[in-house]
Amino acid sequence: MAQDEPADSKFGTFGGVFTPCTLTILGVIMFLRFGQVVGQSGVLFALLIVAASKLITTFTTLSLSAIATNTRVKGGGAYYLISRSLGVEFGGAIGVVFYLAQAISVAMYVIGFTEAFLMTYNLSADHFIAIATVVNIGTFICVYIGASWAIKVQYFILAALALSLVSFFAGAIPDINLELLQTNLQPHFESGESLFTMFALFFPAVTGIMAGANMSGDLKRPSQSIPTGTLWAVLVTGLIYMTLALVLGTVRSHDELINNNLIMKDIAVWPALITVGVFAATLSSALGSMMGAPRILQAFSKDEIFHSLRFFGAGSGATREPRRATVVTFVIAQLCILLGDLNAIAPIITMFFMITYGLLNLATFYEAVTHNPSYRPTFKYCHWSVSLAGTLGCLAVMFLMNWVWATISILMIAGLHWYIRFREIESRWGDLNSGVIFERSRQNLLRLEQEVYHPKNWRPIILALSGTAWTRPHLAIYGHWLTSGHGILSLGHIVTGNIEDYAERRAKFEETLRNFINDEELLAFPAVVISPYISDGIEALVQCHGIGGLRPNTILLGWPGDEQKSETFGATVRLVSRLGRSVIAVRFLDADVDNAWDVPHGTIDVWWRGKKNGSLMLLLAHLLHQNPEWRGNPIRMLRSVSTETGREDVINHIEEQSAMARISVEPIAIVSENAETAIQHHSRNAAIVILGFEPPEEGKEAEFFNHMETFAGNLPRVLFVNSAGGMELES
Incomplete structure (x- = not known):
């Protein structure tokens, strides 16, 4: 335990992992876009989208749990885990991409809050940028003060979110119509939309599994809290989304689901609670991303992969808050807010998260198949085949959603990987490269020994x-x-x-x-x-x-x-x-x-x-x-x-x-x-x-x-x- 990070200032499983993961998953997409996903995809395809998304995130969570229980996890979340396994080149590349994904997510959640705010109070769209900017500044101030205060606020937000869901389901029960469900089972895609565009729109909702891992440097026992808290968050939110898809398809027509972004408010028995839930979910997700992104940049900068970023590796106060990195995150989020289009931002974030998930699965796969003696995770429920399936699943979904953005994303990672290797940056930590080479050499030597010499x-x-x-x-x-x-x-x-x-x-x-x-x-x-x-x-x-x-x-x-x-x-x-x-x-x-x-x-x-x-x-x-x-x-x-x-x-x-x-x-x-x-x-x-x-x-x-x-x-x-x-x- 570092002297400047007292144990009593750190968080447990519920507050540090389950709460931020759940709030990020049950966020802006659930309240403002999930009705559109169900309306266009149909209930069956909506369930398939939720199941596929959850399957990928479950595989990734299992990989995350295995690798997180195999090493002393410090700040940086997925970046830290990938860099310590796949090496400085992949670590550096994913550090840039994962940080940008988290920073852009702040803008996505702020935009979602602003949309809901404008619709709730019938305000003109001319106020959009101004309101979003104010919300972004408020989020920035909360996080700049410190993570401890932000975590405490999230407990109240979680309670508000639970009440809003109770209000929704209570209002939906009297409107249940099985004939309507029969009609809504099939898809009703609008022009230019498909199963994969709906998947791309929904997937950012489930990327919240990294919210807890991103706080790894602030957890009391990260190797215990990350697996437990994340898996419970995946399970609970998966059940909620499945239930929501069935209920939405049972109580409203597909036209209403597609065209009314606040359909859940219209269904709820106490509409005001949905409004509170929307505001709470979007703000909490923005807070979660605003807390997580700077910690990734801080960890990344501390490793000095790029010397020009060393300035952002410094921490402030007794808990080493990443305030310099928080300022940069605020600026990036504000630039994205100026775009003002949630549908345009969501697919970009999806690609960045998919690459991060794919490499995290790949890191766990390599750790397992190389039989490195140092790979001794206390989490025993992840086989190498699960990690490999997670890697291939992420890659396949990327190209099925948008092959152009998938190609650009992969080329970006490859370019960063090449640049870091070209600069011959050396890591100061052990990684999997030598383990992979050793295992490959061992197998080839044994095979060479068995071959008949010619x-x-x-x-x-x-x-x-x-x-x-x-x-x-x-x-x-x-x-x-x-x-x-x-x-x-x-x-x-x-x-x-x-x-x-x-x-x-x-x-x-x-x-x-x-x-x-x-x-x-x-x-x-x-x-x-x-x-x-x-x-x-x-x-x-x-x-x-x-x-x-x-x-x-x-x-x-x-x-x-x-x-x-x-x-x-x-x-x-x-x-x-x-x-x-x-x-x-x-x-x-x-x-x-x-x-x-x-x-x-x-x-x-x-x-x-x-x-x-x-x-x-x-x-x-x-x-x-x-x-x-x-x-x-x-x-x-x-x-x-x-x-x-x-x-x-x-x-x-x-x-x-x-x-x-x-x-x-x-x-x-x-x-x-x-x-x-x-x-x-x-x-x-x-x-x-x-x-x-x-x-x-x-x-x-x-x-x-x-x-x-x-x-x-x-x-x-x-x-x-x-x-x-x-x-x-x-x-």
């Missing part, structure tokens, strides 16, 4: 033994080029020493490596192990790094700089080969550490000596060439032959291999008695040369090193490749 699906999963990668970045960068867009790269660093001495520093080594990856913008993962000996560390990394089908199939390491290191290198290569991994040994003379990303001019030369290593060599050349930086470096496939007579056959063979591999190469056959001389002469201007090798036998490491050095000679950049198989060029 050489066609071979991809480079490279473990680069880069050590302190920042001192020889060419290893990491070439690993990036060989896997970018096609495979996975891990940078391995072995810290020699006793694990008891270095265990606490391991995280620091890994963080340093991760920083190098981020600074160089590599697509790679860090891998750090502590081992007394380099050889043991390599063995541990090669055997244990990765998971399932994503274990490294290729080890990238540096070529030894001198003969003295050849024994260790030879032992490492033999070990890697026995473990079934391919090897790429990088031999660069005088590598430029400061310009490691520079692509050298020249060709990519593959010296073919058969398919044992040749298939992997050619594929690596292709993968390198696929990088935009290397597109200007053509691939050459070369082979040395001892006589001119065999030259044509070699060219044909290379062309066949290239065609089967579907890799474009320039075939070259060189007649030479000395392969070493041919390689150094014909590839002296190559950007990089790829040569095959076989691991040395034990005790012959130095001989192997010197032999391979004669092939490489003074070539500046050479990749020595030993293939463990597992891939085919023809696949």
